[in-house]
Amino acid sequence: MAKMTLESLRALRESRQQGIERRETDGKEIHVIIGMGTCGIAAGSKKVLEAFINEIDAKKIENVIVKQTGCMGLCYVEPTVEVKAPGMPDTIYGKVDADVAKKILYDHILNGKLVSDHIYQRPAADNVVKG
Amino acid sequence: MHAEIADFLVDCLQNSVEANAKYIILDYFYFVDDRIEVAIIDNGKGMDSEILKKIQDPFYTDGTKHVRRKVGLGIPFLIQAVNLSGGHFSVESQKGKGTELRFSFDLKNIDTPPEGDVNGAVVQTMMFDGDFELEFNKKRIENGIEKGYTIKKTELTDALGGLSDASSIKLAKTFLDSQDEDLI
Numbered sequence: 001m002a003k004m005t006l007e008s009l010r011a012l013r014e015s016r017q018q019g020i021e022r023r024e025t026d027g028k029e030i031h032v033i034i035g036m037g038t039c040g041i042a043a044g045s046k047k048v049l050e051a052f053i054n055e056i057d058a059k060k061i062e063n064v065i066v067k068q069t070g071c072m073g074l075c076y077v078e079p080t081v082e083v084k085a086p087g088m089p090d091t092i093y094g095k096v097d098a099d100v101a102k103k104i105l106y107d108h109i110l111n112g113k114l115v116s117d118h119i120y121q122r123p124a125a126d127n128v129v130k131g
Numbered sequence: 132m133h134a135e136i137a138d139f140l141v142d143c144l145q146n147s148v149e150a151n152a153k154y155i156i157l158d159y160f161y162f163v164d165d166r167i168e169v170a171i172i173d174n175g176k177g178m179d180s181e182i183l184k185k186i187q188d189p190f191y192t193d194g195t196k197h198v199r200r201k202v203g204l205g206i207p208f209l210i211q212a213v214n215l216s217g218g219h220f221s222v223e224s225q226k227g228k229g230t231e232l233r234f235s236f237d238l239k240n241i242d243t244p245p246e247g248d249v250n251g252a253v254v255q256t257m258m259f260d261g262d263f264e265l266e267f268n269k270k271r272i273e274n275g276i277e278k279g280y281t282i283k284k285t286e287l288t289d290a291l292g293g294l295s296d297a298s299s300i301k302l303a304k305t306f307l308d309s310q311d312e313d314l315i
Contacts, residue, residue, distance in 0.1 A: 002309065002312070003309050003310060003312040003313065004305070004306050004309040004310075006286055006287075006289075006290045006306075007290075009287075009290045009291065009302060009306045010289075010290040010291075012302060013290065013291050013292065013298075013299065013302055016298055016302075036141060036145065036255065037145070038133075038142050038203075038204045038205040038208065039204075041133055041138045041141055041142055042132055042133055042134075042138070042204075042208070046137075046138070046141075046248075046251070046255070049255065050251075052297070053297045053300050053301060054297075054301075056296075056297035057297040057298050057300075057301050061297075064296065064297065065295045065296065066258070066295065066296070066297055066300060067258055067259075067260060067295065068255060068258050068259060069259075069260070070145060070149060
């Protein structure tokens, strides 16, 4: 691989963006948030992150923001992924691997169908409204 | 338990992000056939000497992230891996000033974990929410000859217009991998 400069990186980025008809995305982004706490890392969340990024990039799926976060409090079902998509309930998936990640992408994100076998509830203590 | 050295990097860098560091330096020095030396230096909230002792205990956490959770395994995992493979670990911190964490792995020890995807770990860390700078200094030292490069998070985000979509994230990783050309 030839060594890239920051200028060539910028040019590559711009050339990829050309030709993509950008839709109006205000408030319509889909967020995929991957749990990368100690528990997630130990359970293999990196493979899940890679699966999402590779698949979203390969299929040129727009409006998906991929982020990572720390422990969601569900260490026993790591790797975990939270998906926030318009018109769908915010959903936490657990026991996710690369195959489940693809299923989440195609079923939940593209077709609005929950991947029922992998849904988990936030720990009860985190749902208590502090007042 | 973490499988690769890259996993420890993500975990420890995340500690710096969560300590609200605005500037994080990652030194990753690869001494061929000898050792890997890592330093993570941040200007986050830091710790006093009492807390500094406790972080080495797997049954200690500051308790702010998750109510009633009683474990904090990031640093203990690292210490365990280092101890099992003849490496070194040290941490210094000053409350309100920041933390300096250093560790090394002995490449001649069979129990040293594989290196893993170090550049991937750096890009992953950059994907955390938060307004922080990450300076990545990578060096490879062979027969006394030192080669290396420095790249900052803001340089990548400026060129890519952010690091939140899959395409930018992949480009950032490709860019870092291509910088490794300088090291050989």
